[in-house]
Amino acid sequence: MSDSFSLRTEDLTIRFGGHAAVDGVSCAFRPGELTVIVGPNGAGKTTWFNLVSGQLHPTAGRVYKDGRDITALSPSARAKAGIGRAFQLTNLFPQLSVLENVRLAVQARQGAGPSIFRRAAGLDAIREEAAQHLTSARLSAVADYPAAALPHGDQRKLEVAMLIAMQPDIYMFDEPTAGMSVDEAPAILDLIAEIKKDTTKTVLLVEHKMDVVRALADRIVVLHNGELVADGAPDAVMTLPIVREIYLGVGADDEEEVA
Numbered sequence: 001m002s003d004s005f006s007l008r009t010e011d012l013t014i015r016f017g018g019h020a021a022v023d024g025v026s027c028a029f030r031p032g033e034l035t036v037i038v039g040p041n042g043a044g045k046t047t048w049f050n051l052v053s054g055q056l057h058p059t060a061g062r063v064y065k066d067g068r069d070i071t072a073l074s075p076s077a078r079a080k081a082g083i084g085r086a087f088q089l090t091n092l093f094p095q096l097s098v099l100e101n102v103r104l105a106v107q108a109r110q111g112a113g114p115s116i117f118r119r120a121a122g123l124d125a126i127r128e129e130a131a132q133h134l135t136s137a138r139l140s141a142v143a144d145y146p147a148a149a150l151p152h153g154d155q156r157k158l159e160v161a162m163l164i165a166m167q168p169d170i171y172m173f174d175e176p177t178a179g180m181s182v183d184e185a186p187a188i189l190d191l192i193a194e195i196k197k198d199t200t201k202t203v204l205l206v207e208h209k210m211d212v213v214r215a216l217a218d219r220i221v222v223l224h225n226g227e228l229v230a231d232g233a234p235d236a237v238m239t240l241p242i243v244r245e246i247y248l249g250v251g252a253d254d255e256e257e258v259a
């Protein structure tokens with residue numbers, strides 16, 4: 001089966017004991033679209049992400065990538081299928097240099113593990129591409145540092161640079177600027193804005209910060225008690241009674257958080 005959606009979840013449900021953390025969520029995403037997933041704490045946003053990237057398997061429902069049913073695939077098989085999720089620092093190789101980390105991501109994409117048989121020209125090209133990703137992430141100055149030596153904000157940027165090097169079709173970010181200083185956050189948001197310019201990519205972003213939602217969202221999906229309660233263009237969704245109810249008194253100020 002094939003469809004025009006890069007990603008689709010159909011009646012996706014997971015129950016923990018009697019509690020449905022994600023409850024019958026059906027939604028579909030196209031390339032060239034950045035969707036922000038919002039909802040109060042405990043709404044099921046991260047759990048829905050886990051169901052899409054394969055960390056959790058659903059009690060019921062399906063996940064489709066480009067029309068292919070990937071519900072039974074492992075997280076690594078889903079990554080190979082083009083679902084790229086930024087995990088907070090767990091993907092880094094702390095003892096390797098910043099450049100080496102990105103170089104390995106480029107090589108992983110090419111399906112080429114380190115090999116003494118690789119031709120020098122190929123290695124140069126990989127290194128050059130890795131250096132370009134570092135430039136985009138504004139990390140060139142620390143290219144030779146071990147990843148472990150970077151400040152937290154730079155490690156998060158490195159992880160996004162590695163994700164970009166993998167060139168997934170679907171990018172998933174769960175509160176990418178959480179725990180970052182006001183100085184550090186814009187670099188990550190710029191990287192996401194850059195990804196969004198590529199109309200072949202689908203971007204999903206769980207985000208609480210209203211200014212980020214306003215700056216980046218083409219579309220907003222609202223989860224509440226595990227259910228999808230609203231889905232549409234940002235201006236329309238933010239004025240819906242149910243969303244105003246969820247965020248009562250919140251959101252008038254750009255600095256405020258949605259939840």
Ligand SMILES: Nc1ncnc2c1ncn2[C@@H]1O[C@H](COP(=O)(O)OP(=O)(O)OP(=O)(O)O)[C@@H](O)[C@H]1O
Binds near residue numbers: 016021039045047048
């Ligand atoms: N492994 C688990 N076992 C039991 N309950 C779980 C598990 N994972 C999530 N839950 C529950 O599922 C619900 C949804 O949690 P989830 O973390 O997805 O919410 P969220 O919208 O991401 O919230 P937040 O904004 O606080 O991160 C919560 O009630 C949570 O306690």
